[in-house]
Amino acid sequence: MIIAKDLTKKFDRFTALNALSCSISEGCVYGMVGSNGAGKSTLLRLISGIYRADGGKVEIDGKDVYDNTEIKNRLVFVPDELYFLPRANLVRMAKLYSSVYERFSYDRFKDLVSTFKLDPNANIATFSKGMKRQAATILALSCKADYILFDETFDGLDPVMRNLVKNLLYDDVMERNATAVITSHSLRELEDTCDQLALLHKGGVIFESDVGNLKTSLFKVQIAFSGEYDRSKFAGIDMLSFTKHGSVSSIIVRGEREETEKKLRAMDPLLFEILPLSLEEVFVYEMDALGYEFSEVLKQEVE
Numbered sequence: 430m431i432i433a434k435d436l437t438k439k440f441d442r443f444t445a446l447n448a449l450s451c452s453i454s455e456g457c458v459y460g461m462v463g464s465n466g467a468g469k470s471t472l473l474r475l476i477s478g479i480y481r482a483d484g485g486k487v488e489i490d491g492k493d494v495y496d497n498t499e500i501k502n503r504l505v506f507v508p509d510e511l512y513f514l515p516r517a518n519l520v521r522m523a524k525l526y527s528s529v530y531e532r533f534s535y536d537r538f539k540d541l542v543s544t545f546k547l548d549p550n551a552n553i554a555t556f557s558k559g560m561k562r563q564a565a566t567i568l569a570l571s572c573k574a575d576y577i578l579f580d581e582t583f584d585g586l587d588p589v590m591r592n593l594v595k596n597l598l599y600d601d602v603m604e605r606n607a608t609a610v611i612t613s614h615s616l617r618e619l620e621d622t623c624d625q626l627a628l629l630h631k632g633g634v635i636f637e638s639d640v641g642n643l644k645t646s647l648f649k650v651q652i653a654f655s656g657e658y659d660r661s662k663f664a665g666i667d668m669l670s671f672t673k674h675g676s677v678s679s680i681i682v683r684g685e686r687e688e689t690e691k692k693l694r695a696m697d698p699l700l701f702e703i704l705p706l707s708l709e710e711v712f713v714y715e716m717d718a719l720g721y722e723f724s725e726v727l728k729q730e731v732e
Contacts, residue, residue: 433532438468449468455606459626460619462628505577506569507579558585574602577610620707644708652678666689
């Protein structure tokens with residue numbers, strides 16, 4: 430389990446993380462979404478022990494990561510900006526990784542090279558951006574680490590390769606009880622991938638939740654009545670949003686679906702329909718309830 434408590438990291442001109450706290454359960458896919466400068470990459474570098482925290486702490490299974498070779502041997506980090514040895518091919522890089530990671534599997538390496546259909550003897554410098562990302566994924570997954578950290582996981586990958594990487598991550602999580610921590614600028618990209626999601630903004634976690642609970646505890650209702658009515662008609666129901674056009678209202682409700690449906694049907698509506706929300710819609714309403722403008726939180730910031 431990964432636990433960050435009041436984690437702070439400062440650089441010369443800015444504070445990247447400001448008393449950030451979060452917990453990442455074992456055996457899950459944990460997604461972090463946020464704009465440029467939100468702190469996602471810094472958090473991954475602190476979790477992986479590349480950076481030392483200026484305040485607070487981050488621990489894996491109760492142990493500090495920085496300068497801890499035992500813990501670092503159990504985690505692998507694929508950064509946003511990839512690095513390979515000059516003129517190296519996949520075979521040479523595999524030798525480097527196997528010298529560092531005790532559980533590096535050449536059998537897994539060969540299987541993955543075949544799956545991605547890359548030439549293991551070709552100079553990686555000649556690869557496209559997407560192929561380099563595939564090469565980094567092959568090397569990382571061959572380490573059979575307990576904790577797999579990916580920064581901008583799907584950057585440069587086409588839809589087919591994205592699905593392949595997702596499935597490979599699922600396999601590691603399901604078969605080995607590994608923990609995958611992945612970041613993206615796109616909430617939609619993580620929607621069907623993660624068990625848990627955290628939204629980072631200005632160096633802190635402003636929202637963190639289990640994806641399953643998010644999508645089942647928030648839903649949209651379209652409802653109509655014959656007489657005049659307003660928002661007060663729904664007293665006792667936890668509404669995040671209420672809009673009315675003529676006799677038809679659209680409300681966003683948080684709560685237990687069956688119980689809410691029973692209450693609303695008891696009002697004898699002319700029209701009643703429950704509609705699912707996309708994860709992005711859920712975040713929009715949850716952020717609004719917290720006093721944040723969703724589009725502002727996720728907009729691309731230019732340094």
